Amino acid sequence: MYRTHTCGELRASHIDHNVTLCGWVQKVRDKGFVIWLDLRDRYGITQLVFDEDRTSKEIIEQVKTLGREFVIQVEGTVIERASKNPNILTGDIELLVSKITVLNKALVPPFTIEDKTDGGEDIRMKYRYLDIRRNPVKDKLIFRHKVTIAVRNYLSNQGFIEVETPYLIKSTPEGARDFVVPSRMNQGQFYALPQSPQTFKQLLMVGGMDKYFQIVKCFRDEDLRADRQPEFTQIDCEMAFVEQEDILNIFEGLTRHLLKDINGVEVGEFPRMTYDDAMQKYGNDKPDIRFGMEFGELNAVAQHKEFNVFNSAELVVGIAVPGGNSYTRKEIDKLTDWVRRPQVGALGMVYCRCNDDGSYKSSVDKFYNQEDLAQWAEATNAQAGDLICVLSGDMNKVRAQLSALRMELAERLGLRKPNEFAPLWVIDFPLLELDEETGHYHAMHHPFTSPKPGQLKMLDTDPGAVKANAYDLVLNGNEIGGGSIRIHDKETQATMFKHLGFTSEEATEQFGFLMDAFQYGAPPHGGLAFGLDRLVAILGGQETIRDFIAFPKNNSGRDVMIDAPAFIDDEQLKELSLKLNSTK
């Protein structure tokens, strides 16, 4: 027993108790006749006091040798503080120390271990174990734990069984994204790390497990975009004998439970929106509906004049920026520059001021009169004092551009409030997505997703129009989960593979086991997977997942703390029957 209490535990009720604490030296304030030392552990900070009247000379001398982050054990008596600190739970007391034991010394840390640190991202990643001592990081890891415990108990109480599926599996046709693992016992052959336990959870449904879940690491070897990790965690779920409605209800229940249990927020029934509506109203399949600024399509009211930019566009579409009429001309020019950045890619922006007197002033007054502009205002639901921003061009591109502008403006206007939660189901996703580069269709969700009843035959005639029983759960403009009703018969699955460009041999080699399983009594089934990293971040009021991961990797997939990946011995390579390709 190194300690009797933690540094977050002592209260006025402990006054006169003799206690032993352990922790790290956070800060020493030496006023000559009296020295205060803040001792920190996971649970809080306790103030230690040493003064000339009550503390021995030896101990005073000893305190002066202690540096920041030294690990010490102290014995002493809890006393009442002269000036209490109402900001911390131990603020009523301090510890009059009678004995100090140094458990470990510490070099001066490369950055300050304070809530606001002077350390940059790189140095904090290299010394992540020091960064974790800081409250902002430590609290996020504890928060993540609370979320996972709440998820597990909720699902378990609903009859879900957590089943561990294997990590050493087989590479799939989307193989380029698989991490592979050479097998020593089966030379020349490779396992793959799962991108998700998709096929295994479907096999568990075939196996009668009825309700499955798993909080599980998944792996994807993609070129990392910002805030993506090569290993990430999913809450993976599957149910048998269900329709889409059942799944939406169960996981709406889980999400509502988390918002209540973790955030103390009561949320009503989640709204639902079709994919087509989401694209039309928000230009995005994961709209943030905490605020309005819905798209107003303007083709009908903007393509009847001589303005060729609009007339030649597939789509003319605008949003009303609340209070945006207060922007100066310079500010509006900057907005125009913003949408023209290569990351957004618009060619330009047309605007229209909605004056307080009900009149309009646009950048294209040459072509449009007040009645025209009034119609723009009506279509975008603009009020007096707003600014209407209008983009035009190819439908898909212009929607993405205006969506980016909408999010940027909302951010600037403070409309994306971290403590406000607006969940949304987006449903009726297309089954297939056209890859514009190759001209081929691929599965928008994955190849196991079931088309809407009766639409299977449209795969031959109009594949892009086939909708799926697929759904995403969106929270505050982020996709936190997605899933679908699966195909559960061999013929439909074979048809799907064919349309995705698999030969029948390829389909059998890769997924023969699954199609075999479908022949032995597969129940109708479907499911959903939450991205845990993102879910936790958003519940925590943030959008960056990295802080919610104990040991994240950087954008090159490196762990800079342990310096991995790394070269391995020739001996190891030989055992695996592998050679590095030196022709590169």
Add this chain to the structure above:
Amino acid sequence: MYRTHTCGELRASHIDHNVTLCGWVQKVRDKGFVIWLDLRDRYGITQLVFDEDRTSKEIIEQVKTLGREFVIQVEGTVIERASKNPNILTGDIELLVSKITVLNKALVPPFTIEDKTDGGEDIRMKYRYLDIRRNPVKDKLIFRHKVTIAVRNYLSNQGFIEVETPYLIKSTPEGARDFVVPSRMNQGQFYALPQSPQTFKQLLMVGGMDKYFQIVKCFRDEDLRADRQPEFTQIDCEMAFVEQEDILNIFEGLTRHLLKDINGVEVGEFPRMTYDDAMQKYGNDKPDIRFGMEFGELNAVAQHKEFNVFNSAELVVGIAVPGGNSYTRKEIDKLTDWVRRPQVGALGMVYCRCNDDGSYKSSVDKFYNQEDLAQWAEATNAQAGDLICVLSGDMNKVRAQLSALRMELAERLGLRKPNEFAPLWVIDFPLLELDEETGHYHAMHHPFTSPKPGQLKMLDTDPGAVKANAYDLVLNGNEIGGGSIRIHDKETQATMFKHLGFTSEEATEQFGFLMDAFQYGAPPHGGLAFGLDRLVAILGGQETIRDFIAFPKNNSGRDVMIDAPAFIDDEQLKELSLKLNSTK
């Protein structure tokens, strides 16, 4: 909504209710005028009834087309059974069916989906999804889920935080056992899959996380012995500011909680035994103490006569087999053959019958008289009616041989009762272990284990005698957990690496990050890891882990269901800058 109830839910109170069920056709009994069908899902079996009086002809015809394992949906009315079945919870009722919908057909399964199946191990592994439908497998997976939920809630309530550590880490010097993962973004470099999160949990202690746990997959690329898996699951735990006593208490608490919560068994304080005692009394560092048969060392009472086999042996040691005097000469000869099998390796066995009249009859009566044998009986605690089995030879070997015999006999005598639980702490393990092949010492637990206070210097003089603050938790003769107090200062860690044969460069390259971390204020810390697969199996009254794993691999590390590992595309190899070594 495919169903209103599950197949395990209906009771007498539901009589006259109209319900809809879904499930698999377990069995059809066609008596001509009446047909019964057992409908099965995860939750149980409900009997469906069809009879000439009350069921339409069409439905009777339809029932006759249903095969085993067809997936069906039925609507009907709950009625009272004429002859009730008290063996199942739904035994008071049956369902008079008014509508059948076939949700999916099924081929005849390759083995019967019954509690006792006709399928061999291989076929059941290939069709694991069908095997999981059987109660014995399904119930074990549900049991595993209950154990993990209980573990998580217990540890969480004790203030432990579950932190996910990375799966893509760095290969370590025991590298031959690492699975490696080539990195595409860092060509020529490899990640390794963790054999355990050891260094990360220690870094979390340096990071002030104080109490950590994680239920986590670990990986070891060893030639598989029976009942080992290349991927296995640990309950991994670590605590700061603790001594061995604190850790034993906490995890004794966890284990006691599981035995109570899961098995309904109350167990008192766990006994503790030193490693040396365990080896002397049971020849084994994981003794099964559900039964006696402790070793009696006989050197003092068997090396004073002309019997050279004993006189030349380092150790003569025996056990008393309860009631073993009833064995025939032939049975004893078979026992002798058993210990001489190469797997055990004894050269022979001496025995001594303890007759009911108090006299003795041994296989070496030529050398030993009744007084000698009485001393053997005393040393082995043999009673009248027992048989004393004696082995001799090199101490380590003969202990292992007699331990094997003890376990075998206990198994045959029914002394290893699956519903009796005898936990035991084995403590004071040696720090190092001599590799007899190479003559080098290696860490018995791992290189981060702390030697007993004051024994560090003995590393130079008598390394084999240094004890560690290391402990195993043994349950019913199986190691279910093990751990140690760790080294937490750089100098001691460097000394350990040196004694384990690392050059200072190797130590820095492999574990520099950990030794660096120790310089920035590492607290004293220690921990323990449970082998979840084995823990669950033993709590479930079994010793084979494979049944408690949803999708296990075979002894060649293959998943025969999905047929992994497998060859991958040249394209994939090229992307990873790898070549197969074809010179082999």
